[in-house]
Amino acid sequence: MGTTLSSPQAAAPPPNDSQKTIVFERVSIAFDERVVLDNVSFELGRGETKMLLGVLGSGKTTILKLALGLIKPDSGDIYVLGEHVNAMSEDLLFELRRKMGMVFQESALFDSLTVRENVAFRLIEEGMPPEEIERRVREALRFVELENTIEQFPGELSGGMKRRVGIARAIVDRPEILLYDSPTAGLDPVTSTTIIELLVKQRDVYHTSALMTTHRLPDTLIMAGNYFDVKENKMKPIPPGSSIDAGTTFLLLKDGKVIFDGTVEELAASKDEYIREYFA
Amino acid sequence: MEIRTPSEIAMETVLSVQDYTILASQAVANVFRKPRYLADTLLQADSIGVGSLPVVVLAGMSIGAVLALQSSNTLQRFGSLSLTGQLVSLSMVRELGAVISGLMVAGRNASGIASELGTMKVTEQIDAMRALGTDPLKKLVTPRVIATTIMLFFLTVIADLVGLGGGWLVSRFALALDSNQYWTTAWQSLQFADVFMGLTKPLLFGFIIASVGCYYGLTAKGGTQGVGRATTQAMVSSSVMILMVDFFYTKLLMTLMHVH
Numbered sequence: 001m002g003t004t005l006s007s008p009q010a011a012a013p014p015p016n017d018s019q020k021t022i023v024f025e026r027v028s029i030a031f032d033e034r035v036v037l038d039n040v041s042f043e044l045g046r047g048e049t050k051m052l053l054g055v056l057g058s059g060k061t062t063i064l065k066l067a068l069g070l071i072k073p074d075s076g077d078i079y080v081l082g083e084h085v086n087a088m089s090e091d092l093l094f095e096l097r098r099k100m101g102m103v104f105q106e107s108a109l110f111d112s113l114t115v116r117e118n119v120a121f122r123l124i125e126e127g128m129p130p131e132e133i134e135r136r137v138r139e140a141l142r143f144v145e146l147e148n149t150i151e152q153f154p155g156e157l158s159g160g161m162k163r164r165v166g167i168a169r170a171i172v173d174r175p176e177i178l179l180y181d182s183p184t185a186g187l188d189p190v191t192s193t194t195i196i197e198l199l200v201k202q203r204d205v206y207h208t209s210a211l212m213t214t215h216r217l218p219d220t221l222i223m224a225g226n227y228f229d230v231k232e233n234k235m236k237p238i239p240p241g242s243s244i245d246a247g248t249t250f251l252l253l254k255d256g257k258v259i260f261d262g263t264v265e266e267l268a269a270s271k272d273e274y275i276r277e278y279f280a
Numbered sequence: 281m282e283i284r285t286p287s288e289i290a291m292e293t294v295l296s297v298q299d300y301t302i303l304a305s306q307a308v309a310n311v312f313r314k315p316r317y318l319a320d321t322l323l324q325a326d327s328i329g330v331g332s333l334p335v336v337v338l339a340g341m342s343i344g345a346v347l348a349l350q351s352s353n354t355l356q357r358f359g360s361l362s363l364t365g366q367l368v369s370l371s372m373v374r375e376l377g378a379v380i381s382g383l384m385v386a387g388r389n390a391s392g393i394a395s396e397l398g399t400m401k402v403t404e405q406i407d408a409m410r411a412l413g414t415d416p417l418k419k420l421v422t423p424r425v426i427a428t429t430i431m432l433f434f435l436t437v438i439a440d441l442v443g444l445g446g447g448w449l450v451s452r453f454a455l456a457l458d459s460n461q462y463w464t465t466a467w468q469s470l471q472f473a474d475v476f477m478g479l480t481k482p483l484l485f486g487f488i489i490a491s492v493g494c495y496y497g498l499t500a501k502g503g504t505q506g507v508g509r510a511t512t513q514a515m516v517s518s519s520v521m522i523l524m525v526d527f528f529y530t531k532l533l534m535t536l537m538h539v540h
Contacts, residue, residue, distance in 0.1 A: 068411055090415070098413035108408035110400075122412045125315075169412075 027076030101170030329431030344443030368447030394514035397497025432486035
């Protein structure tokens, strides 16, 4: 279990260059002759949260699916936790995926299973003892503040609650990497902030490396400008001049290419016309 | 609507056959590989086998009764009404029990499997399962293939028995034949080859129903409309495949076992 935060000074550590959890090297992929990613390269450090930005259809979700090995690139290399993903068999990929968690845009909860069974799915597959499963499931649901829904089916939950159960399912086995696919898409601002607060909590409490796609700019700014205070159990803005590093970086895609990869300060200082227009 | 050239259609067909063959062979290979999902297999056996029992019993009994009724006229003309039991028995055990059960289960379950897996596919539940480190072929396909194959075997045995029962009801009460004579001719006419033929067919048909249903479900795309299309295609394709395989398998066994 990662260390907990009690003060701003204990925020997520900066990514260590020697510890890359995800590496994309000149990755390209096309669907039906339409180039979606063109020579995309980037790295995700341990404990780092990288926001993938871009207009609809810019290849953000494709990057997540490539990192999981759900699809293979046409060219280039992908390394996840040191493993060469595009050279791995499906059986080996299943092993690797157990170290990762994914939150889908539409939750993708198993609709014939209860919330308990959904969150416990991976633990049951691993053959964990029932008492340990129950403890872990309740812990994950408590984290997303939905312990009271444990017996309900996904169809009985609201959109925001489904996303939170999706987060609980992704974190229940304490993965080393989390992939969030537009976790706030289609949600109202209040629910979106609740979800983002959970992601900030996950980032700052467990220091899990994460890739997050989004096209909601307010969410990215909240992620970059806030930290989670464990003592008060709530998200707080990083004070101006503070040394807290939110460990959050930005990667902007345009026409399948990476046009920006850096921190929020570098983003704010960028003179690129498209970037300024995108954030306007 | 997009117009496709004959070569595109041919290529799509070849690719579909290739994909189906890969899925079917992996489903079989997974029977011998861990993890094995016994609870899922039993759940499917209950849903497919027990759930299909009423419709198979009804269809089997109706076919047996109609067979006795229709054949009685012809047999009477040749003074061979006493052979009704033999005719019903051979027809049901060799052919009709397996085919009728297969078609009934195909109508009920190939479409059911396709719609269930199709819905999971279009709502990203299949991707979620893969992302959680679980192989959908092992978790979803193999249990359905094992369950359908085994349960169709037993459903066919039941269909054969109730078909003979239906034939007996007609023979006894409509044709006034002696019950003892009916059952004796029905029993004595059966050879090992007949029973072998009738009881190996459901194993093939069960495999076809589940694998075709899973294939169409896992390749569904295009939202709810795509799921509906996959459901219909699964039922039609599995029914057609059952009838085709039935012909060639019957011909093969008749040649190998010298059945006339």
